[in-house]
Amino acid sequence: MYAVHKNSEVFEMLEELRIGNIFEVPKVPEKDKNDPYANEPLRSPALIPSSSTPFNAEPPLSILVDNFLTPNDLFFVRNHLPVPIVDPKKYHLDITVQGKRKSVSFTLDDLKKKFPKKTVASVVQCAGNRRSEMVKVKAVKGLNWGAAALSNAEWSGASLDDVLKKAGIDLESLDMEHVQFDGMDMDPTGAPYGASIPMELARRLKKDIIIAYEMNGEEIPRDHGYPVRIIIPGIVGARQVKWLNKITISNEESSCHWQQKDYKGFHASIDWHNVDFSTVPAIMETPIQSAICEPANGSELEEGADEVTVKGYAWSGGGRGVVRVDLSLDGGKTWHSAELKPNNQPLYKSYAWTLWEATLPLPKDHKGKVEIICKAVDSSYNVQPDNVDGIWNLRGVLSNAWYRVQVKVP
Ligand code: MTE
Numbered sequence: 001m002y003a004v005h006k007n008s009e010v011f012e013m014l015e016e017l018r019i020g021n022i023f024e025v026p027k028v029p030e031k032d033k034n035d036p037y038a039n040e041p042l043r044s045p046a047l048i049p050s051s052s053t054p055f056n057a058e059p060p061l062s063i064l065v066d067n068f069l070t071p072n073d074l075f076f077v078r079n080h081l082p083v084p085i086v087d088p089k090k091y092h093l094d095i096t097v098q099g100k101r102k103s104v105s106f107t108l109d110d111l112k113k114k115f116p117k118k119t120v121a122s123v124v125q126c127a128g129n130r131r132s133e134m135v136k137v138k139a140v141k142g143l144n145w146g147a148a149a150l151s152n153a154e155w156s157g158a159s160l161d162d163v164l165k166k167a168g169i170d171l172e173s174l175d176m177e178h179v180q181f182d183g184m185d186m187d188p189t190g191a192p193y194g195a196s197i198p199m200e201l202a203r204r205l206k207k208d209i210i211i212a213y214e215m216n217g218e219e220i221p222r223d224h225g226y227p228v229r230i231i232i233p234g235i236v237g238a239r240q241v242k243w244l245n246k247i248t249i250s251n252e253e254s255s256c257h258w259q260q261k262d263y264k265g266f267h268a269s270i271d272w273h274n275v276d277f278s279t280v281p282a283i284m285e286t287p288i289q290s291a292i293c294e295p296a297n298g299s300e301l302e303e304g305a306d307e308v309t310v311k312g313y314a315w316s317g318g319g320r321g322v323v324r325v326d327l328s329l330d331g332g333k334t335w336h337s338a339e340l341k342p343n344n345q346p347l348y349k350s351y352a353w354t355l356w357e358a359t360l361p362l363p364k365d366h367k368g369k370v371e372i373i374c375k376a377v378d379s380s381y382n383v384q385p386d387n388v389d390g391i392w393n394l395r396g397v398l399s400n401a402w403y404r405v406q407v408k409v410p
């Protein structure tokens with residue numbers, strides 16, 4: 001079922017287990033009703049896929065800086081499973097407290113009509129954004145993402161706090177440890193994609209956590225969680241469960257594979273023989289990040305150019321705003337400040353990205369090529385590491401070294 005399993009190592013392992021052939025297997029017709037991926041949505045041809053089943057894709061890096069809000073059809077897509085088909089009339093969100101037998105349900109209409117509509121502009125970034133730079137140091141497991149496995153949208157819906165209150169649950173006084181979210185996309189055993197966040201984080205973010213039914217003022221597209229997804233601003237994409245239909249308040253974390261055995265960070269000496277996923281917490285808030293979207297790596301500036309205009313994004317987790325983006329054209333000896341475009345959010349509650357721009361004079365002794373470096377600083381004065389070596393990890397997550405592009409100057 002999973003494209004990732006269709007590789008020679010797996011086929012070799014299976015071959016050892018072959019006890020015979022029952023009959024000649026007929027060729028699978030083009031569109032197989034049993035193919036769990038037969039009902040995937042149509043997608044923009046502009047997206048650059050890193051895997052087709054499940055579908056994963058990033059937009060061209062350069063388009064990210066064209067819009068503060070990434071258009072829905074260009075928003076990066078990270079699916080672990082087939083996209084479920086959801087009938088909005090039959091949809092309901094079930095809310096349960098562990099140990100209590102009764103759950104409370106809300107229909108899509110309830111979510112839209114019974115609660116004030118809250119809107120937040122917030123980035124979703126995959127933990128694996130920029131993984132391809134780690135791969136250059138040493139192989140890692142995971143999709144080979146470039147620097148566009150993140151996008152920024154305005155999400156609208158009911159606040160988690162309001163909905164829980166209506167269900168009789170008060171986050172402040174409830175003595176429980178975790179809030180779990182389950183999606184409607186399922187693996188072959190019938191287990192859904194799921195995630196959880198610590199109660200402490202849910203309390204801190206309070207009304208900023210949104211049970212979203214709109215993305216940039218439209219229905220959420222199927223790839224992004226139609227009809228409802230949870231938006232937890234400032235934390236890693238993996239917890240922002242799409243096709244959300246169940247919330248459980250519990251003393252346990254989500255038991256889901258992607259909470260327990262994935263999306264965690266280790267140092268470079270931990271490998272697949274000695275890794276123990278239980279030793280570190282699941283990634284929540286993510287570190288300061290930035291990248292250059294223009295000019296493209298490997299591109300050529302105009303003949304005789306004496307300056308270059310550089311554009312990019314910067315973002316940090318935990319609601320930490322971006323205070324500075326620094327650019328260097330000489331390997332980090334001297335620096336220039338980029339002009340930050342305000343995201344109109346408070347510095348200490350900044351969930352959207354900061355787009356930036358700078359026009360820099362080219363060094364006189366460039367010898368036909370120039371390396372442009374960017375790094376950002378967040379409101380906690382966290383900085384990006386200068387290279388990947390010290391942050392390399394077996395899953396290739398949290399890749400946030402100084403971003404570098406090489407351009408030719410003819
Ligand atoms: N939710 C469900 N139900 N299934 C998924 O596969 N992927 C997660 C998260 N929520 C996922 C999910 C991951 S790893 C990321 S990075 C984000 O969704 C991606 O959101 P997007 O596809 O809207 O960009």
Ligand code: MO
Nearest residue numbers: 126127237238
């Ligand atoms: Mo992700």
